[in-house]
Amino acid sequence: MSGEAIAFYMLAVLAAGSALGCVIATNIVRMALCLLGTLGAVALLYFLMAANFLGVIQLIVYAGGTLILIVFGIMVTSRMYGEKLKPRRSEALIGALVVLALFAGLVAILWRGPWVTVVPTEQPNSVAAIGQALLGTYLVPFELASVLLLAVMIGAAYLAQPAARNGRGTEREE
């Protein structure tokens, strides 16, 4: 077994375990912690696939930004000893069955499907390549994404301020 295989299996177990933890956990902060496990493991998998830049972006944007935002949202909206929002039994059962069936189907297809693969090659300077692709081939989506981010920034700021409708000072909140 090669080093890559060992690393893959360890990370895959971590990622899958954390994802299952997300499913099982009833405490929402624990779910977020499990999500951190998945995100970190997936980021390391990206490293394993020589997508260093993506792995780092996954860590900085996902784990360092989005996840913190989520935990922040949890803190604002949930209390430790507040009501426990457990899924309804029937829903959980049906959901589990459907999802299991879906997973089984997916695995079956993946297992059977003949995948034409290429031998992975190392990109000599993937960061530069990604940069060039972003500002070359993918310039339009890149710019669109930036416009979207701007819109989101304004929209989120508007949504989050109560004073727009309430007349109370907001600059002291956050």
Add this chain to the structure above:
Amino acid sequence: MTIGLTHYLILAALLFCCGLFVMTTKRNAVGILIGVELVLNAACLNLVAFSRYRVGTIDGQIAALFIIVLAAAEAAVAIAIFVNYYRMLATIDADKGDELRG
């Protein structure tokens, strides 16, 4: 035994299914958001794996990059909405939000 495309795809399928389950069954709105993140992660993993093992270019990575950025934007808006939702209804239970009137 070498690690190939199938390994990554199966892992991604597992993440996807977990995310789907979380999305459908959790009642906490933030929990649903976490499910969405899981699903998006699975998609990213697929993209990167395909781009490495099947195409051999970095286009998949670029797509994954966009997904990550959009997921961040989506989470920002979602959290803003949840905070407002919580202020209105005093709960974060997504099932309670079945009224359209704000």
Add this chain to the structure above:
Amino acid sequence: MGSILRKVAFPIFLIGVAAIIVIAWVPALLYGTVDSMRDDLGRFYKWEPRGEHATLTLDNIRQYLEGSIAGQSAPAAHIRFGRSTAAACTYVLWLLQFRITRDVLAVVGVVGFVSLFAMFAIWWERKVAARMQSRLGPMRVGGWHGWAQSLADGIKLLQKEDIFIAGADPVLFRMAAYVAFIPALGLFIALPFSAAWIARDLDVGLIFILAMYGVGVLGVLIAGWASNNKWSMFGAMREACQMISYEIPLGFALLVPIMTVGTLRLTTIGDLQSGGFQTWLAFRNPFLLAAALIFFIAALASCKRAPFDLPEAESELVAGFHTEYSGFRWALFFFAEYAEMFAAGALAAILFFGAWYSPLPAAWGESWRHGPLWQQALHGVVFSGPLWLIGKGIFFVYVQMWLRWTLPRVRLDQVMYACVQVMLPLAMLVLLANTFWEWQVRDRSVLGTVANLVCTAVGAAAVLAIIGVGLYGFINRRRLVGTQVVKHLPGA
């Protein structure tokens, strides 16, 4: 027992310091030896491809070290050993050629460095604080200026009861300390101590370090939430606000040198500054100097150090997010904090202040780099090497302490104001200006040279001023520390 301890403690301390100095340059030296050996032998045996994939055998190495390879041109003139030494070194060098050995060594080194540094920094912070407050600080444990105080504290903390409060979330409360500590360790994976001494030379090293800073916040957040204490919660919320906000100016400030050097690989960035004091990036043009300042302030806020220590503001939040922690878990938060402090200082040094190079141009020492062993060692001390980076990092840590014990704490809205309305526009402006500069101004042009010289002069003046103030303080130390203390100073 106690008296014996007291006698041996100080020698142990001195040996430890010496060992650290040795350790600081030996690995780089050995790695260099192995690599150059592989190059030499590869050239000799005509291995294809040379370098990376060729594995040296024990015989190869022994023969090489003894200089007994037939036809070897100059059998490594700089590392000629005796027969017995060579035999001992053979196995070490053979092991060192493997990636996994180096990784294990790197992990051990990082963990060792972080814990040693945290212990040193805690002791040092107490000394710095004490001297600023005309006190003596720890004086007893270990003998010389209480150098073993942190060690004793560490032992005490290990023995202390790990108090777990009944109302807390059992899993998260325990996990949080690790979630905060592990990213702080992870920082050092991509942090080069010198061009050769780095665990993983990532092509995205800089962003990796930033990402680790970002992930570390999560530990604080979870600690605050899991403690089920309102003060902890306040601390966690403040940390989240502050960290998320300050990452933006931090990132912008980092883009400035990245734009100038055109790479995210930290070793490359460092190597670009090998030409002496005036080639350090901060002195290249005024905008880089400004970026260095912005970076330092934003990093201060990211490390939650005063005046931005709101998450643990003791006069407002008791102790903030770690109010409920005790014993070793509590210590982990501090290890993380000091590791982050050092990483911030080291990053400032790598990006702006000449990385692991001394103010002297490295070209002057080029001949020493390939000379006999003692010359190589001296080269590591005088021209470039991990010692310089550690020294610079410690200096910036000192500046952080200096600020902490001098300034009052700002308020949350002021922190946010400073970030969003001052630092962020400033960082953007600097980035824009630097873009324009890099685009229009040639390095060798008159404007470029003048700017470089002016910035160098400013930097040199700052360094000289700091040295001067330090010297003045040292010379007048009997007079300055306050008469009450002087009476108790040794030799008074």
Add this chain to the structure above:
Amino acid sequence: MTAQEVADILKQRFPVAVADAAVEGPHPCVAVTPEAWHEVAVFLRDDPRLAMNMLRCISGVDRHPEPQIDVVYELIAMRAPGGAARQEPRPPASAELWQNGGTIAIRVRLPRDNPRVRSVADVWPAADWLERETFDLLGVTFDGHPDPRRILCPDDWIGHPLRKDYEFPKEYQGIPAAAAPESDSSRVTK
């Protein structure tokens, strides 16, 4: 303004309510009936001649064994440099000294078994805590007080400690009292 003048003005304005005035001696004092006290207080504060704008202290004095508790209000008139005490929120930061416009003590005599008096917390906000303290330690009830709770003793304390016939409890919340205080006080008195 001397205490005598204050007493005269008060007597002129409230001939019935002002019982007697002892303006000689170290502690010039005007006695006021409990029913009229609030009205007198408003007058004391608002009358431009008196302008007693600061309530310095409220003391309860238990006259045991007489069936009487006195509540003594210490008032002082602080006069801004411009003349009469000014009530504007922010007079110009003055380089001049404010003047002492006279002091007076008002005594309200209350029956010991049911001491009640109208609160003056709406006249001088300073009375809020001072009245709470007097209630806490002497058991004087202040009608119309905005927050009539104990202030120094715990909320579940029984009795009013500064009454002369107060008996120190043997225990509080299961904590036994250390020593019997009677023996102490008797020793000192002898």
Add this chain to the structure above:
Amino acid sequence: MEENTLSSQPAAPGAIRTEEMLVNMGPQHPSTHGVLRLMLRTDGELVLETIPHIGYLHRCAEKIGENVTPVQFVPICDRLDYLAGMNNDHGYSLAVEKLCGLEVPERGHYIRVIMCELNRIASHLVSFGCYGMDIGAFTPFLYAFREREYILDLFEATCGARLTYNYLTIGGASLDLPEGFVDRLAWFLDYFEPKIDEYNNLLSYNYIFVKRTANVGVISVADAIAYGLTGPCLRGSGVKWDLRRCAPYEIYDRFEFDIPVGMPGGSNGIPPEVVVGDSWSRYYVRMLEMKQSVRILRQCLQQMPAGEFRAKVPRTLKLPAGEVYLEVEGVRGQLGFLVVGENKPIPRRVKIRGPSFCNLSIVPHVCRQVLLADVPAIVGSIDVVMGEVDR
């Protein structure tokens, strides 16, 4: 921690619901100066309401006062405002002397003024240092304590105690000044006076410090008077009122000194952000008062005569029937004693008006709609000593 949710009911549709929390600040909290307990009703970082709970340090001082003779009560007075024991002793002694008609010899007067003013400096030093700590600057605290140490050394040489002195007593002082006291004091004054400017430069004019305290917790003149604020809190609001001048007692009319008051920013070297009556003004008044105390002390040293330091006080001092209320300008404001005598050695009633008690009563009024970090800044600038509040 008490559990929160004042409003667990869902708000009416359309209304914005915010999460309010009750937070307990104290009695064990680093910046509540002892055992003050503040209940904060907060919305995020915003403090909507502050409710002080006091009484954790209640030691029945008034009840003790009714059971012991005045001379026995002086040590208890030390423990009221334990940072300014001399001033407390002085106030009580003056009240009893007024009731009994005792005359204090000339030297006794001067000793009293010296001790009171020295203790005022010592106490203001603590206040200055602790206020720095409240704002997050640790270092000035130790500088302040270094200087205070000299004063405590002087006190120790005089009466053997460093905190609870029992020195100024009925009829004068209980001992004469020790040998060399005058020289040591003169040395200290020369040493200390320039330090005040140093500390102003270190802390008072520090940009962050000014930003944290200026225009925070503004108390208007009307409020200050209505709530019975006295001392530096009142003067910080711009009221030039000091009992040492406005109702002179002891021998303060013999000295020249100014009464510092809060001034608007922009002039006299005061930072432009400052508003009269804010936390910075209250703090700065204390800094300036230390200078004035030094001035008074210098004059004392010049004028002080030799002679008796204590009046002849009968061994069992009978308090005549009658009552007396006397206020002195203590360190934190006007310290008042009501003593009711009834021809017995022990008084019928001793009522103590602690200035901190009244000063603290304005906290609920001021700490509304402020940030959490402002609460220590405001409470610290009011500078309460819980020993005096709870008595």
